[in-house]
Amino acid sequence: MAPKPKRKVTNLLALAVLSYLVREPMHPYELSRALRDNGDARSVKFNHGSLYMVVGQLAKAGLITEAGTSRDGGRPERTVYELTDAGRTELRNWMRDLIGHPEHEYPHFVAALSLIGVLPPDEVVELLGQRRVRLDALKAEARAAIESAGEVHPLFLVEEEYRLALLDAESRFIEGFVDRIVDPVDGWGPAWAAFHTERRRT
Template identity: 30%
Template structure:
């Protein structure tokens, strides 16, 4: 599932032919980096890839004033089929990435176990600060976004809330974790 492909193809399907700069402006106007993993500057390269794949095609050229001539693109029929698949996949696939934190936790330096409570407390404090910042950003954005976009930005906040709860629970369990790391209990081998 590619967020940037979904954004670009859906923008062309909705807005019609346009040049890359207009697409970038649309991404900025819709505050796409706020609720997706799309860096606004990446739209140009992604547009070129979509055109090379036949999902976009040149639709003419445009010149405004003294500005350089800009190439206009439009979505193709193949692009519309790809868009339909991306929309479906985006709503049905579960997107989950493992956090390197989990591996680091299982590979903690036993010589530095006394540092673990402070490290986790700091991580929790930073996570809470990020969550509060996210909540402020959502409140500021609400007058400018639709209901679907509101729920999209709230999704990240809900995930952050779960991370705060996880870290809180982990800190509570730290005495047992540290004791187990210092004196590991025997583990059964899989047959």
């Protein structure tokens, strides 16, 4: 059994930080700016507080080090960090791992589906309808992200393409699910409704 290479830092925000520092040293605020401006915040959960935490963790783990401080006008001093060699290899290994090895994850919708029986079928059908229109909105967002990027190489937008593909698949899945519920000849609706009212205690 291959012994899992335990990472010292697991927050994916750290991965993004490493990927910026591989190009040039920066201070946290600059990182913050870069992450927001390049739309990475759509792919990696970002928040101001976590960034400082993650930078601290990376430093403690020896993946980055202080490369001095800079001052700009009357602003407070800012610590500039740079990647260490360990950081460079960690970046590569981590990326390899993420790309090569899909993980079992726990999206919210999966959890809800696994408990779907607690709602009555007619309500579920209606809710699934709502979901599909919102999914369309999310698709529009992804497309907008792609459009608004302008001239950058499409390589840098694959994650949005991927999102689109998944949103699309989800939408089609829901369509099929609804069909199976409402099918007039052998739809699940009646059995489900019966089971639902029978089992509920109220």
